[in-house]
Each structure stands twice: as structure tokens, then as C-alpha cells.
Amino acid sequence: MTHTFAIVGYGTQGVYHWKNLQQIDGAEVKGIYDIDPRANDDAEADGLHVYESFQEILDDSAVDFVFICTPNDSHHDYAVEAMKAGKDVLCEKPAMMTSAEMEDVDEVSRETGKLFMVHQNRRWDPDYQVIKKICDEELIGPATYLEQRIHGSRGIPGDWRQLPEQGGGMILDWGVHTVDRLLMMVDSPVVDVYGVRSFVAGHDVDDGFQAYFRFANGFRALVDVSTNAYITLPKFYLQSATGCAIIEDWEMNGRIIRHTGAEEDDATPIQAGVGLTKTMAPRIMDYAKMASTTPPVEELPLPEVDSDVMDFYRNALAAAEGREEPAITNASVIRCLKILEAVIRSDETREVVHPEQA
């Protein structure tokens, strides 16, 4: 069975999906719709049909899948119209501007029986997969605390991503990945959210944010997204009572350090700064390499994971045919948007928000 796609919005992400879909058995991209003449020229050069209007896609019975890759404020209406016209829909993130929009789209999906699925591609990122594996398999014992960072220093891209009315800002950009992944990792209600948005660059949208989460099961997490981090801090940092795991960067430099359970002598106070400390005497003596360790701790490499983001497209086709459940549920996307709204509300009110208080 072959599924025929039309892509709405042929910018960076539209082109990206066109390329990927060429590698998927049973998927074919027929054409695109974009309001930008340059995007239309690109599509023609790529051998794609250029639709004159979105309605023309809806009217094309050869098309059964629509992939929405436009700015955020247009996702809702495109999605609803496409499903009502009988198309299955894939959609770039953030799915919607608000959780209310997303709930509406989910309802239309149920009513029409058509698929709506968001491209939460960063659930397939190796760093996230590795840290989730360390958590799930308790490789450092039961994890207690996670830091997740996305650090850049190029500000916000100078397009619609700077405009609040089109869903710009970092909460709706990297927030929908980082918080989504956090929620996938921790199977417990979010009882406390403390959020702080930054407006360092002076735009009308946030250029980063930090949010602290407490879960009902006691797990704690910090999410930190910054576009003025000229020095980047580690992407993932996980603590337990008896170990730590770190992933430094996109290149997957990282390691696990864990207590071996062996007996240890009481620490000797060390000269640290201008004073003595016993409590904070380091175990890792070679800071430059962050490698050699003093007993009784041991270093392990990061575990291997087998992750293929192309499974997103394969699952989408299977879900449209009813052969598989959607890999990304709308319920999870609604929940993530609600938690992000709690981050915003916390920043606006300068109070803790309790979104899923028991």
C-alpha cells in the first residue's frame, strides 16, 4: 500500500521530511504548498508538484497524508481541515500554540478517525535514549535528579520564531522537546513547576527558559534552554544516591561514575580554595580528563542504544493503516503543552504552579 503525501510549508523542515520520506517504503511525496515563491521554485527543482492552494491539496483524492511544516500559528486550522477532508496528518512541533488547540485537534482526530501525529523527533535522539536507558535499567541505582540542557549562543533565528503571534520563542521550540522527553522518562504526576523565562536579547518572545520540576514520586529535574550560552554545559546530567551519569555534547562524550559499594576510609580534609573541606574532597583527581577516579568508585562507558528516527515515518504509515498504535500519542503532546503552560504561568506570577497536584 502506497501513501501519497503533500507537504504544507517547504522550508528547512519541509525539505527535510521530503528527503526522509524518499527512504520510506510505501511513502511518496506528490507535491507541496507554500506561500513563498522561492519555496515553490525549490520544490519544482526537486521534481515536486506545486499546489496553488491548500484547498487544492484537500481536493486531490490521490493525496492521503498531509505533513504540516508551517509556522506554529497555522497548525491547528490546517490539521482540522485536512482531517475533515479525510487526510491523515503529520505535523511539525510544536503541535499547537496551546493545549486547548491540541485538545481540539485530538477531538477532530477521534471524530474523523484520521491520524494526527506530531513529529516529536527528539525522542529518538541518542543522548536522550541513552539517559533514559540508564534511568530505566537503574544503571546507577534509582535516579533522583536530572538536568537537561540545550545550550546555544546564536540567539533566536531571525524569522517568525521571534514573533509571539506565530508561536516564536524557546518554550515552543526546544521546550516542547526537552519537557516532552522529561515526561517520557518519569512515570509520575508533575506536582510542582517553577519556571523562569529569559528575555536577554530583548525580543517579545522568550530566548530561553529554566524550569524546575518536582514529581509525586520525589524525582526532581531542571530543564535549561539558553540561546546566549557561549560556553555550553552538559546536555544531560543524572544523579542517584550512589552514582552519576553525564552526556556532555551532541557527539555523545560522556560517562557513568558509580560507587562500587566497597568500604572506604573516611575522607581526608583537603585544601580547597582558602579553606579545608572533607565533605567536598574530590574523587576525580584528573579534572582535565575527568577520567581517573579514586576507589571505591568506578567509571563505565555510556550504554549502547539502537535508535532510528526513520521509525517515526514507518510508524505513521502503520498507524494510518491501523497496524500499529501511534508512536507519539496526542495525550502526551497535550500533557506536555499543559506543563509548558505551567512554566509560563509560574514565570508570569513568580509563584510555583502545581499542575498535576494529587
Add this chain to the structure above:
Amino acid sequence: MTHTFAIVGYGTQGVYHWKNLQQIDGAEVKGIYDIDPRANDDAEADGLHVYESFQEILDDSAVDFVFICTPNDSHHDYAVEAMKAGKDVLCEKPAMMTSAEMEDVDEVSRETGKLFMVHQNRRWDPDYQVIKKICDEELIGPATYLEQRIHGSRGIPGDWRQLPEQGGGMILDWGVHTVDRLLMMVDSPVVDVYGVRSFVAGHDVDDGFQAYFRFANGFRALVDVSTNAYITLPKFYLQSATGCAIIEDWEMNGRIIRHTGAEEDDATPIQAGVGLTKTMAPRIMDYAKMASTTPPVEELPLPEVDSDVMDFYRNALAAAEGREEPAITNASVIRCLKILEAVIRSDETREVVHPEQA
């Protein structure tokens, strides 16, 4: 003029101050008082007089300075009695169990005209001095955000530091340094405090804490103290709109990265994880060294500072003689304890506390 000291509590810190005071012109340690026979043996071996009681120190007219190095719950009464007996007083941190105790001691200091000064020695730490200099001199432009961390992995020392009734726990240990230094760096009221204590090791006192601070001038800060950080994160991390500074460790590895202000091309999207990112495309290409940078950013070494913790003792003598103002004011210690109490209250109530709301 020679000042004669008696040290109360001859443990690690008492011995430390005895050694340091030997290097100070005009200071002489006559003896010690301790309830532990082993400490008395140590003192005799060190050639010091061993007082039979604290009262005996108060009665010794040769002693004009008392240095309190006992567990935290005894500081208040020793300090008050010593000042009322006409002695100047130095005191280990945390000065007191509560800000109320500290206000009481400050009042006695005013009434008696005797010096009371806390050994906030970590104001002289080179890492703090360097990061303060980067802030004060705006070496990366006006700073916007600071992270300050003290990370160890040895738990809490197994003595009175595990007992709440003696002032154990990390808020009263490293909290009184880290928050004190933060308050010294930022000349603005603390309007929001969000605090989370950790009890990972299962003691009755906190084995670490994290606290997020917002100041009236917009500055933001995270303080993170952990005793189960098997991998340590950088001690100081400072952001501005146009640069960053980092101090990795006690050995003062670190650097400044700042934007040169030169024109730059729009960033090219890079493959990062399973997706593309333009916003988070890295500038620092050699992660292992965190050194080579792509224009238009430049790397600078950390600035030099000239810091000598022995100035604490010299200032104490000068302040007792009225020649100098005390380097560490009681007002600053009271304020710090109040902010730490806000951290505790925030953790207990799971709400934001506004301790110095305008």
C-alpha cells in the same frame, strides 16, 4: 599591641586557626577549651594551655579574644557570654542556628562595644574572587545569570553535622558560604527564592540543596550544593547577553568566551542528534578541550586576583582596636541567614518565598 586568644573547640577548625594565628603579627594563642579529652591531649602536645571550663577563659584577664570553633548550636551562648565578659569574639560559620540568634548576638556586640565577626573565609576563595571580578568589571558585559555549585560525593561527615539539633546539614554548612558570596556579588534585593532540599542519604538533615534566586535588578542565580555528585559540575558559571565565564574546579581551570561584536553569517543548520538545529549550532568545535572557538567569539584566560585569607585575622585585630571596619559585617551575616531561612521555607511550603519584596 598583642592580642591573646583562647580557642573554644579544638577540632579541625580550631587547630586550623591556631596554625594560622601563629603567622599573624600581634596575635598569640594562649590556650583552648574542649569537652573532648583527645582534643585536650592534642592541645597540650601543641604547647597550649588547656582550660578546665569556659568560665575559666572568661575569668582570664590575659585573654582578650575568643575564637568559637564548636558545633553550631553552642555559638550563640558562648558568643554572648564572652562579649559580656569583655572579650572580642571570632566565630566559625555558620555564625548561628537562626537569623534571630544572630540578631541577638549583634545587639550584644553593640551594647558591649565588643567585636563579633564570623569566619566567612570563603569570601577569599580565588574562584569566587575571580568570578566577582568578572562581574564587577563587566568583562563579559553586564552579567545576567550565575550558577554556583559545590559538588562532592562523600555524603555528610558522620559527626554532629548529621544532627539537626546541632545545626547539621548542608544549608548551614556550604549554604552559608555560597549564598553569602552570591549576596556579596549582587547589589540588589532578593525578591524571589525557590528552594529544594535533598534528603537522598536518608538523614534528618539536608544532604544538599538547590535554590533559585531572582533579584530586583533582574539578575538570576542558581546555587547547587550536593554531597552525592559523583561527577562534579563547574563551580561557577556566569552568563551575559554576549559572553560566558566558567570556573571548573578547585584548581581554577576555566575561561571566558565572549562575542567580539564582529559581523557574523547566519548560522548554518547542523545535524544534531536525529534532527537539524540552527539555533543550537555550536561555536566551540573541540569539545574535549573546550578551547578552539569559531569566530566571532574569542577566548580569554581568567583574570588574576590577589587574595589572602590571612587578611581575615589582620582585619579582626584592627577592628578590635578600632583601626578598621570589620571585613565581615554582622548585617551581612543576618541577611544571609534570612535568605537561607527563605530557602528552607520554600522547600517546606513548596512555594516561592519573597524575602525582600519591594
